[in-house]
Amino acid sequence: MxxxxxxxxxxxxxxxxxxxxxxxxxxxxxxxxxxxxxxxxxxxxxxxxxxxxxxxxxxxxFTDLHLHAPQYPMLGMGMDLPLLDWLDAYAFPTEARFSDTGYAREVYQKLARELAGHGTTRVCMFSSLHTDATLILMEELERAGITGYVGKVNMDRNGGKDLQETTEESMAETLRWLEESQDFAHIRPILTPRFTPSCTDALMAFLGRLAAERDLPVQSHLSENTAELALVASLHPDCPQYWETYAKFGLWGPKTAMAHCVWSDARERQAMKEAGVTVVHCADSNQNICSGVAPVRVMLDEGLKVALGSDIAGGDHLDMLDVAASAIRASKARRILDGWETEHLTVAEALYLATSAGAAFFGARxxxxxxxxxxxxxxxxxxxxxxxxxxxxxxxxxxxxxxxxxxxxxxxxxxxxxxxxxxxx
The missing domain is CATH 2.30.40.10 (Urease, subunit C, domain 1)
Known part of the structure; x- marks a missing residue:
């Protein structure tokens, strides 16, 4: 050769x-x-x-360390709604369509081709809760030459009638998905509790055991939105902070990627640093659905691992060069909000976050x-x-x-x- x-x-x-x-x-x-x-x-x-x-x-x-494949058809829609309303009005109904495997095939072929054309070759991606559609997504990414992780989403509560599993279904389908995804050479499974409000304690405990038994990586969301924080606190009164709702079930460690972390305070950030959790900064999404401006400079100065995600379709750009530019702009906004006490990201820093930092999650130098x-x-x-x-x-x-x-x-x-x-x- x-x-x-x-x-x-x-x-x-x-x-x-x-x-x-x-x-x-x-x-x-x-x-x-x-x-x-x-x-x-x-x-x-x-x-x-x-x-x-x-x-x-x-x-x-490029590496895109957080995106929702079934939200690809709704890029640029619902951008005036806050997170929880946006999920109910747009994201959940769109994802429900992926019970149709023909529709899944059509959408995921286009998504995989677009990722390749934009130069994104490593991904950490959410599918929907549908096992067959998730396997189709993995197949299309593999065919397009993309590498990385794809997760069948787990959600046995707060999803609505068209996008919710029973706890038993979620467990059984997760095991089926893991069994049927063994033959992919470049796309591997990642456990994906959508976020704490979507998963009962029984399901989270099951996923934690599975992560430990099979040494599987984990992806989810953390401290994205103030209404989300309040909901999590009501569901887990025993946990003073959001991150503890993952940690207590064994879903917290160096193979964990947590998207957003907009409202993570010093204690939560320290918990991420100590555990080796990777923060995935999604600047477009955080601004589009009014979640806030993540303190990326503070995270980097404190020694946290930070990478970038497009977070389509909360984010409206799939091109990681656009995502890098958005991260720079968001850091400038954060600098102003911080009274000019922090520095904004440079182009060289943003490019590092869009390439080497994300690739590190896959063990790359x-x-x-x-x-x-x-x-x-x-x-x-x-x-x-x-x-x-x-x-x-x-x-x-x-x-x-x-x-x-x-x-x-x-x-x-x-x-x-x-x-x-x-x-x-």
Whole structure:
């Protein structure tokens, strides 16, 4: 098998706040794994085919660590409603449609293709509570070349008549789903109690035992909205804080991803840091449905693990460059709210959160680390007018802030080329 050798302006985010840039450089991989980045191609690759992308940016591909696949059809809808009302009016009725496997197939094929075209190659994704639709989602992501985790949602209360399981059904269907998802090579299961209000104690205890017995990761929501916090407190009066409703059932640890954490105070943040929980910041969603502005700078300064999620369809952008820009804007708003006592995110920091930080949840080393599977994209920004000759840093900034339709020319996931603009018209 020939090595993969890409030539262009190589850009990675190996640490928070610093870009590593090699203009006119070479990124090479053998058997799908990165061997290195060099300004001059090593002699051992003499005569090997090179995909020369000129001056185009070659970036790490993106990780979306929180999104709801069955909400994809309702992107941009219900944005004037607060969280709990939005769930009842839009999200739950839309998700109920995924009892129809034909509809699920149609939607999930489109979603998987769009993710690949936007350069998102790793995901941590919610399905609906429907086992068969969840398996279809995993199949379509696998077919599109996406890697990561998908979870069958568990909810045995507060879902309404069309989107609720009995406790026994939820347990049995979770076991069936786990059994039937064993053959996927790149999409793996993640336990997914929707959030505490959706799951009885019996169901949460079952999921906690399952997580321990099978060493499974966990994803859910935490401290997103003040009305949600009040509801959780009424359901679990024994728990002074929201996070404890997960911890007491064994759903809290280094393999746990918690979306939002907008209202997490110092004690809750410390609990996340001590347990190694990953915070998934979803800036678009938090603003769209008026949940608040998460204190991302404080979380980073305190040493928490933070990554980004599109959170469609509370979020209205699937493109992770848009998500990164939204995270920067939200941090600027938070800086103002904090009386200018905190710093906002930089472009380099946001790019790190959208790539290396999310990839770490899957055990990946940051940047284009030698030995890591190749996850990369090519972004050609040559069609845009320029006010002056741009530095690579300026080009990256503009790629984050300005949507450039058609700019992504190629995408690799786990060493496989999964998107080519030429082949996709």
């Amino acid at each position: 020939n090595p993969i050798i890409l030539k262009g302006t190589i850009v990675s985010a190996p640490v928070l706040g610093r870009l590593e840039i090699t203009p006119g450089g070479y990124l090479a991989a053998e058997e799908g794994r990165i061997t290195g980045v060099w300004p001059v191609l090593p002699e051992r690759y003499a005569g090997a085919p090179v995909e020369d992308f000129g001056d185009a940016l070659i970036l790490q591909s 940051p940047g284009f680390g030698p030995g890591e599977p190749l996850h990369a994209l090519v972004l050609d920004d040559s069609q845009l007018p320029k006010p002056h000759p741009l530095t690579p840093e300026e080009r990256v900034e503009r790629a984050v802030y300005r949507r450039q339709p058609g700019a992504i020319r190629a995408v690799w996931s786990q060493g496989r080329k999964i998107f080519s603009a030429e082949e996709n018209g």
